Amino acid sequence: MGTQTRWLVATRAAAITDWSCCQTFRKKSITTTVSCFSSTTRSSSLSCTWSPLTTIVSSMSYDKELAAAKKAATLAARLCQKVQKALLQSDVHSKSDKSPVTVADYGSQALVSLTLERELPSQQFSLVAEEDSGDLREESGQDTLRRITALVNDTIANEGSHSFSILTTDDVLKAIDSGKSEGGSIGRHWVLDPIDGTKGFVRGDQYAIALALLDEGKVVLGVLACPNLPLATIGHNEQHSSSNEVGCLFFAKVGDGTYLQALDGSTQTKVNVSAVDNPEEASFFESYEAAHSSHDLSSTIAEKLGVKAPPVRIDSQAKYGALSRGDGAIYLRFPHKGYREKIWDHAAGSIVVTEAGGIVSDAAGNPLDFSKGKFLDVDTGIIVTNQNLMPSLLRAVKESLNEKASSL
Ligand SMILES: Nc1ncnc2c1ncn2[C@@H]1O[C@H](COP(=O)(O)OS(=O)(=O)O)[C@@H](OP(=O)(O)O)[C@H]1O
Ligand SMILES: [Mg+2]
Ligand SMILES: [Mg+2]
Ligand SMILES: [Mg+2]
Numbered sequence: 001m002g003t004q005t006r007w008l009v010a011t012r013a014a015a016i017t018d019w020s021c022c023q024t025f026r027k028k029s030i031t032t033t034v035s036c037f038s039s040t041t042r043s044s045s046l047s048c049t050w051s052p053l054t055t056i057v058s059s060m061s062y063d064k065e066l067a068a069a070k071k072a073a074t075l076a077a078r079l080c081q082k083v084q085k086a087l088l089q090s091d092v093h094s095k096s097d098k099s100p101v102t103v104a105d106y107g108s109q110a111l112v113s114l115t116l117e118r119e120l121p122s123q124q125f126s127l128v129a130e131e132d133s134g135d136l137r138e139e140s141g142q143d144t145l146r147r148i149t150a151l152v153n154d155t156i157a158n159e160g161s162h163s164f165s166i167l168t169t170d171d172v173l174k175a176i177d178s179g180k181s182e183g184g185s186i187g188r189h190w191v192l193d194p195i196d197g198t199k200g201f202v203r204g205d206q207y208a209i210a211l212a213l214l215d216e217g218k219v220v221l222g223v224l225a226c227p228n229l230p231l232a233t234i235g236h237n238e239q240h241s242s243s244n245e246v247g248c249l250f251f252a253k254v255g256d257g258t259y260l261q262a263l264d265g266s267t268q269t270k271v272n273v274s275a276v277d278n279p280e281e282a283s284f285f286e287s288y289e290a291a292h293s294s295h296d297l298s299s300t301i302a303e304k305l306g307v308k309a310p311p312v313r314i315d316s317q318a319k320y321g322a323l324s325r326g327d328g329a330i331y332l333r334f335p336h337k338g339y340r341e342k343i344w345d346h347a348a349g350s351i352v353v354t355e356a357g358g359i360v361s362d363a364a365g366n367p368l369d370f371s372k373g374k375f376l377d378v379d380t381g382i383i384v385t386n387q388n389l390m391p392s393l394l395r396a397v398k399e400s401l402n403e404k405a406s407s408l
Contacts, residue, residue, distance in 0.1 A: 062213065062221050066253050068119035069190075069211050069223045074249060075115055076108035076194060076209045077225040077263055079155040083107070084201060084227075092202055093135065093144065100198045103144060105131050107151045108194035108209055110167075110175040114152075116190060117178070118163060128374060129179025129192040130344050136173060145169050183343060185217035185371035193317070193344035199289055200315025206288075208316040212347035217371025222348035224250040226318040231262055233327050250321040252355035258324050273358040274326035277388035283309035284330035285319040291336070293381075297400060298332040304396040305330075305389075320349025320384065324356035329389060334363070334381035341376040353384055360384045363397050 083091065083104035091103045109131045117125050136145040149172045156164045167175075183189045193210040201207035206229060212222040229248040247263035250271070261268040276282050284302055287293035298311060312328055319331050335341065347370055350360040361367055362378035370376065380401060385393050 060215070060220070062253050064120065065213055066221050066223070066251060068116055069213065069221060070249065070251055071119060072112040072115035073209045073211050073223045073225040074263060074265075075155060075159060076111045077227045077247070077249075078158070079107045079111055079151055080104045080195060080201065080207070080209065081227050082155070083151065084204065084207075087202065087204075091144075091147070095135070100202055101131060101135075102195070102198060102202065103148045103151060104201065105195045105198060106133075106136065106144075106148045106172075106176055107155070109179055109192060110148065110152050110172045111155060112192055112194060112209070112211060113175045113178045114164065114167075114171075124187070125178065125190075126181040126183075126188065127179045127190045127192060128181045128183040128343065129176075129190075129194065130342070131176060131194060132180060133173045133176040136176070145172065148172055182373050183214060183370075184373055187216070189214045191219075191344050191347040191370070193348075196345060197288075197316025197318070203315075206315045206318040208318050208321070208348075210317045210344060210348040212344075212351060214343075214347065214370055217369075218254070219347050219351045219370055221253045222251065222351035224248075224317055224321045224348050224352055225263060226250070226316075226321050227263060229318050229321060231260075233325060248318075248321060250324060250352045252324075252351045254351065254355070256355065258352050258356035260321075260325055271325040271356050273324060273353065273356045273386045274329040275386060275388065276329045277386075279306040279389060279392065280308050282307050282329035282385075282389060284311055284332055285323060285328050286311050286313055286332050287319075288313045288315045293332070294334040294336060297334045297381075297404065300400045300403070301332060301393075301396045302330075304400055305392060317345070317349035317352075320346075320353050323358060323384060324352045329385055330393060331384035332381070333383070341378055341382070342374055343370050343376055346370075346376060346382065350384075358384060358386050359390050361390075363401065365390075365394050 083102065087102070093101050095101050109129050113127055135141045146169060149167060149169045152172055153167055179192060181189055183191065191212045191214060195201050195207050196210045197207035206226065209225040212219050214220070226248045228246055231245045231248055232243055245262060249261050249263050250258060252258040258271050259268040260271050284298065284307055286295060286298045322328060323331050346368060350368055353360055361383060363380035363383060366379060368376055368378065383393060383397060
């Protein structure tokens, strides 16, 4: 069975998997040794320079923050699983930009925001998140708001924790709206995509709850909960579990590597990006939705590079997670003209990949800058790969973009 077919089988199987089994919610104390990056440990042909600020940032432990983020993302994943299993057409709405939003996007955002505030009570809380409560405050949004409130209360009740009292619709609106921060280069900001890949979620395919922390404009930790992603590696690398289990939690902290554990909290494994250096042996990821990334351009780049395998198309930052454990070696993302990338679509994914030894840059080889507010201003697109392949990937991207420009 080809890689892509296996993916489709795995993701379809994931969608029909019964998730009613109880997930243990263990509070783990994470004992980690924080090491500082030096330019030699992450050397590459790209300008991956680590400023003194980065050194200061990487010397902090962020242990409490990571534990809170894992808890928040896991809880939100449970809510999403419940909704995806029983998704009703009436649960899916259109935002003003015509993109879909569901009760689970709102519920996930409310739960993450409430959990972070509860777990880190002494810290000033700033959250940059995708959703806002505007539509839920309209008369027409009242039923949906009640449904979201019930979902959030149910999920908290099933957790068995008594530290939340029953939430009202107002509490839920406030929790959603605490995601209105603008971010920036000063202080700490959480960055949340409550469901990344909403289209995939609605289709019954891949999606991710993506949560990251910025400190002075740098991503210092990231968590990606991917409830439908098989725990077993897909593609050629068979070093991970060979079970049919789905539900991955990837997490990374600056200077400390990237780890993967099952969403039910099983033992964690350190992961690394693929070390492949021959493009003929590499496979690449791209958006499932052709409207989100030019499949034609990716195909030209892959051909120039010498990649033989067909693209692996999956929704959401699950692509970053899969790449961080070596399922594929390249991720190409070329949005169509006029689209501006948002920080919540890449913050968690980028640290998950870089801490696993990979490189994330724009199409010109510049590192992504998360310090400018909600938007990521990237040159043309985003490319991700390992250190071996990046120089030739950059050349292939440059040539393909030049050819495209001269053909217009
Ligand atoms: N036109 C356009 N171009 C590029 N990107 C867009 C566009 N429209 C939306 N989005 C963003 O894409 C996010 C989904 O991520 P992916 O593209 O990786 O997923 S997919 O495979 O296409 O489903 C998706 O994230 P969610 O809204 O969280 O699902 C959007 O932020
Ligand atoms: Mg998104
Ligand atoms: Mg989203
Ligand atoms: Mg969206």
